[in-house]
Amino acid sequence: MRLWDRIRDFVFLAVLLIASLVVLLGVQYEAFLSLRSASLEFTSRVESAFAWVGRYVNALNENDQLRANNLRLSSRLARLLEEEIENQRLRGLLHLKSKWAEYPRIAAQIVSRDVTKSNNLLTINVGSNQGIEKGMPVISDRGLIGRIVLVSRNYSVVMPFLNTTFRAAAKIQPQQIYGIIRWEGNRPDRLLMDHVVKTEKVSKGDTIVTAGYTHGFYPAGIPIGYVDSTAVRKGQNDWLIYVRPMVPLTQTEHAFVLLYKPDLNQIRIQHTADSLLQTN
Numbered sequence: 001m002r003l004w005d006r007i008r009d010f011v012f013l014a015v016l017l018i019a020s021l022v023v024l025l026g027v028q029y030e031a032f033l034s035l036r037s038a039s040l041e042f043t044s045r046v047e048s049a050f051a052w053v054g055r056y057v058n059a060l061n062e063n064d065q066l067r068a069n070n071l072r073l074s075s076r077l078a079r080l081l082e083e084e085i086e087n088q089r090l091r092g093l094l095h096l097k098s099k100w101a102e103y104p105r106i107a108a109q110i111v112s113r114d115v116t117k118s119n120n121l122l123t124i125n126v127g128s129n130q131g132i133e134k135g136m137p138v139i140s141d142r143g144l145i146g147r148i149v150l151v152s153r154n155y156s157v158v159m160p161f162l163n164t165t166f167r168a169a170a171k172i173q174p175q176q177i178y179g180i181i182r183w184e185g186n187r188p189d190r191l192l193m194d195h196v197v198k199t200e201k202v203s204k205g206d207t208i209v210t211a212g213y214t215h216g217f218y219p220a221g222i223p224i225g226y227v228d229s230t231a232v233r234k235g236q237n238d239w240l241i242y243v244r245p246m247v248p249l250t251q252t253e254h255a256f257v258l259l260y261k262p263d264l265n266q267i268r269i270q271h272t273a274d275s276l277l278q279t280n
Contacts, residue, residue, distance in 0.1 A: 103219060103258045103259060103260050104258075104259040105256040105257060105258050105259060106126050106130050106131060106132065106256065106257045106259065107126075107254070107255075107256055108124040108125055108126045108138075108156075108254070108255045108256065108257055109124065109125050109253060109254055109255070110122050110123070110124055110252060110253055110254070110255060111123050111124065111125050111155070113249075113250070115160070115162050115188060115249055115250055118163075118164045118185040119163050119164060119165060120160055120162045120163050121149075121157050121158065121159060121160070121163070122138075122145070122146070122157070122158040122160055123155055123156070123157055123158070124138070124155065124156050124158060124255060124257070125154065125155060126154070126155070126156060126257060127151050127152045127153045127154045127155050127156050128151050128152065128153050129153045129154055130154075131259060132148060132151050132156050132257055133148065133151060133261060134148050134149065134150070134151055135147060135148060135217060135261065135262045136148045136257050136258060136259065136260055136261070136262075137217060137218045137219070137222070137257070137258045137260055138158045138160075138255050138256070138257050138258075139222055139255065139256050139258060140247050140252050140254065140255050140256070141254075142223065142246045142247045142248075142252075143222055143223030143224060143225070143245075143246035143247050144161065144168070144210060144218065144222045144223065144224050144246070144247065145158065145160050145161070145247055145249070145252065145255055146158045146159045146160035146161055146163070146166065147159055147217050147218070148257065156257070158255075160249055161181070161183060161191060161224070161245060161247075161249070162183055162188055162249055163183060164182075164183055164184070164185040166181075166182060166183055167180055167181070167182050168180070168181045168182075168210055168211075168217065168218060168224065169181075169210065169211040169212075169213045169216050169218075170193060170208050170209065170210060170211050170224055171208070171209060171210075171211045172193075172196075172200075172202060172206045172207070172208055172227065172241075173206065173207045173208070173209060174206075175200065175201065175202075175206070177196055177200045177202065178195075178196075178211055179193045179194060179195045179196040179241070180193065180194060180195050181193050181208065181224055181225075181243065182194070188249070188250070189244060189245070190228065190242050190243065190244060190245075191224070191225060191242070191243040191244075191245055192240065192241070192242060192243065193208060193239075193241040193242075193243050194233070194238060194239070194240060194241070195238060196238055196239045196241055197237055197238050197239070198232055198237060198238055198239050200239070202227060202230055202239060202241055203227065204227050204228065204229060204230075205226055205227060206226060206227040207223065207226050208223075208224045208225050208226060208227065208243055209221050209222055209223050209224060210222040210224060216262060217262045218260075219258070219260055223246045224243065224245065224246060225243040225244050225245040225246050226243065226244055226246070227241055227242075227243060228242045228243060228244040229242045230242070
């Protein structure tokens with residue numbers, strides 16, 4: 001009994017402390033839960049109010065990604081279009097090999113051009129080392145470009161149809177009407193065919209090809225253009241036939257030189273006769 005008497009007060013004190021602690025913890029937990037609930041409500045309202053900021057930033061990021069993807073797709077499309085254009089050119093050149101098969105040819109690339117004057121010239125990257133000679137015709141997959149007027153070892157100068165000194169004997173198909181093609185020097189999209197009497201029936205859209213006179217610069221059948229319009233020469237008895245060229249000269253990059261050797265003496269005589277006709 002003496003032991004109980006000695007520790008009784010301590011036991012009662014311990015029980016009271018434990019009970020007080022339990023009550024205190026219960027009160028604080030309720031307060032903690034209440035505070036947490038209030039903070040959750042507050043933070044939820046704040047997050048809801050400013051959620052548009054995140055959505056706006058995400059939208060900006062998505063727009064940047066879409067713009068980048070669009071740029072990549074546009075660049076790829078441009079490359080594909082350029083490749084398709086190049087493939088069309090190459091297919092045209094391959095198709096050209098089946099035309100005028102009796103004439104050997106040398107492939108060439110136009111390395112410089114000046115088509116802003118009245119006496120325009122082109123330069124191609126083949127010359128005497130490749131068998132090129134003065135007077136040889138130059139063509140593309142669409143038709144006539146011109147002829148060689150100057151030759152070096154690895155380069156040649158071409159007189160194209162856009163040159164006021166250019167002349168080519170031509171015929172209108174299917175009527176087989178003959179005349180001379182030349183350029184007046186004012187419009188790059190129009191040539192002139194003259195020496196055609198107005199009794200001949202000429203229609204818009206008729207095809208014009210090289211006539212292929214013996215010893216001429218050009219073999220027969222090379223497309224030159226098609227009839228765009230006609231007019232009667234004032235005070236004369238022949239047509240002025242305006243021709244739209246087949247070959248878009250400013251866009252042409254590839255060509256062939258036909259290894260066709262004209263008789264230059266015969267051509268000089270022909271040009272002299274043409275000059276006399278022009279002055280009459």
